Each structure stands twice: as structure tokens, then as C-alpha cells.
Amino acid sequence: MSGDRVRYEKKDHVAYVTLDRPDVLNAMDRRTHEELAGIWDDTEADDDVRVVVLTGAGTRAFSVGQDLKERARLNEAGAQATTFGSRGQPGHPRLTDRFTLSKPVVARVHGYALGGGFELVLACDIVIASDDAVFALPEVRLGLIPGAGGVFRLPRQLPQKVAMGYLLTGRRMDAATALKYGLVNEVVPPEELDRCVAEWTDSLVRAAPLSVRAIKEAALRSLDLPLEEAFTAAYTWEERRRRSEDAIEGPRAFAAKRDPVWTGEYRPS
Structure with a gap:
């Protein structure tokens, strides 16, 4: 391109x-x-x-x-x-x-x-x-x-x-x-x-790709929000991360003492 x-x-x-x-x-x-x-x-x-x-x-x-x-x-x-x-x-x-x-x-x-x-x-x-x-x-x-x-x-x-x-x-x-x-x-x-x-x-x-995207979105969108509202606001990428295979893979890899394999895949709501 x-x-x-x-x-x-x-x-x-x-x-x-x-x-x-x-x-x-x-x-x-x-x-x-x-x-x-x-x-x-x-x-x-x-x-x-x-x-x-x-x-x-x-x-x-x-x-x-x-x-x-x-x-x-x-x-x-x-x-x-x-x-x-x-x-x-x-x-x-x-x-x-x-x-x-x-x-x-x-x-x-x-x-x-x-x-x-x-x-x-x-x-x-x-x-x-x-x-x-x-x-x-x-x-x-x-x-x-x-x-x-x-x-x-x-x-x-x-x-x-x-x-x-x-x-x-x-x-x-x-x-x-x-x-x-x-x-x-x-x-x-x-x-x-x-x-x-x-x-x-x-x-x-090396970081989980959906976690990176969720954190960036939440950090930037919440800058002007009161702290209490920041906790309750809806974040698109956090919803995707929460439903993702990576959210399961991270703790599983830690428990198995191996490097995680990220897919960036998430389950549609």
C-alpha cells in the first residue's frame, strides 16, 4: 500500500x-x-x-x-x-x-x-x-x-x-x-x-493483543470521566477481551509455566 x-x-x-x-x-x-x-x-x-x-x-x-x-x-x-x-x-x-x-x-x-x-x-x-x-x-x-x-x-x-x-x-x-x-x-x-x-x-x-486494545480504549476514553463513572462505562474492546479465548489462555499458560499463545479471537455477544 x-x-x-x-x-x-x-x-x-x-x-x-x-x-x-x-x-x-x-x-x-x-x-x-x-x-x-x-x-x-x-x-x-x-x-x-x-x-x-x-x-x-x-x-x-x-x-x-x-x-x-x-x-x-x-x-x-x-x-x-x-x-x-x-x-x-x-x-x-x-x-x-x-x-x-x-x-x-x-x-x-x-x-x-x-x-x-x-x-x-x-x-x-x-x-x-x-x-x-x-x-x-x-x-x-x-x-x-x-x-x-x-x-x-x-x-x-x-x-x-x-x-x-x-x-x-x-x-x-x-x-x-x-x-x-x-x-x-x-x-x-x-x-x-x-x-x-x-x-x-x-x-x-508479546502482550495480549485484545488486552492492549482494551486498555488503550479504557485509558483514553476515561480521562475526562469521574472515577466512579470510569468504572461503569461501557468499553467495546474490553467486552471483546472479556469474551475472548485469550482471557482463558493467559491464566492457563501461567499455571502451566509456559508462554501464552495469543489468537486475538473473541466470541461475539
Whole structure:
């Protein structure tokens, strides 16, 4: 399913999604978003895929976000200005507002992650960064807004005053600062980035796939719920896990002192 803008490969239960425009620091144009939409659909539908790794081609950038040259051309042609979310835009829903994606997404970040690139990172579940990574939401300096979720996610993932400082000034954040505030899970030298990502994906693949999906759904959907309501809310993937063969296999394998064999199969209600 690889296209002109995005490379897509699957191996050993891991889907690798690579923004492939290194000559423009993996800036995302409309065609990029169209290709990504099909890829996100496929990762969700393919039960053999248990985890997704998102990264950028080349050595200079994860992604610098929106292709501003294309945006300028669209503006000149009279295209309507965009606002929050991707509704009505190519590739809708994009990862940044694809709230029901049940597979965990790991961001492999090197170099620049700016604007929409940083917003992609904020939408991922686990983030591994090289120590040369640079994060920023510079939209305020361009007469724009971080409309792909940055204005909403950053204050949820950072202390409010810290988030507002970055949002309102467009200042850059280095990898060490991102690690300090918990925006990334690990920071490693560039030559160790692939090894570190592989360690995380190996751990995710070993985990029960339905448990992973149930936990992701419950954790994210309950963030804004009172604790008592979180316990009683209905979670689709938890219902599937609870009725699954894997829910039986895990304890059985533990009792037999062997590794579990996950099927990801569940009994329809």
C-alpha cells in the first residue's frame, strides 16, 4: 500500500509507516494525508497488526508539519481556511482526530517535529526520540493555529503554564526537556533509536493483543470521566477481551509455566 508520499510495510505483527518526503523535511501535503487515511484504515482492520511505528524518512526530520508552500497556493486559489480538525479535508479522519484507533502507535522521532509533525507525536501512545529531536508548534508566528490537536493536547500533556508558554510563543523544545515533562518515553542517541523502538515493539507484540486494545480504549476514553463513572462505562474492546479465548489462555499458560499463545479471537455477544 506504499504510495508516493508514505511508505507502508508490515512485519512480525508491526506496521511501519514512514512519511517519505525527506527533500521537504517530510512536510505533509494533501496527497500525504490521503495516503495516510488508507493506511490507518488498514492497520485497524488487519488483526495481524498489533502495533504501528510512525516515523519520517531521512535524517533531518520526523516531519515539519503542513506543506506551507501548498497552503500558500491554495490560499491564492481562494481555498477556504482550515480550522480545528480534519473534517472536510483530505484524509479525514487523520490520526490526530481518529479517536477510535485501537492499535498502539509508537512515534520514532528524530530531528525536527514541528507544527503538524509535533501534533502527530502528541497523538501517539508511546514516543521514542533521538537526542537531536526538536519539538515546536510555531503556528502562532505564521498567523495559524495548531488545529490538528496541538492546542488541545499540549495543555493535557504538560502543566498548563508550560504548555501555554510553548503555544503562545512558538518556542522550540529539545528532547531533554520533552523527556523531563513526560512528552516522550525515552531519549537515546540517534544510532540507538531503532534498537530502542524495537525493544518497545517487542514488548507490545508479546502482550495480549485484545488486552492492549482494551486498555488503550479504557485509558483514553476515561480521562475526562469521574472515577466512579470510569468504572461503569461501557468499553467495546474490553467486552471483546472479556469474551475472548485469550482471557482463558493467559491464566492457563501461567499455571502451566509456559508462554501464552495469543489468537486475538473473541466470541461475539
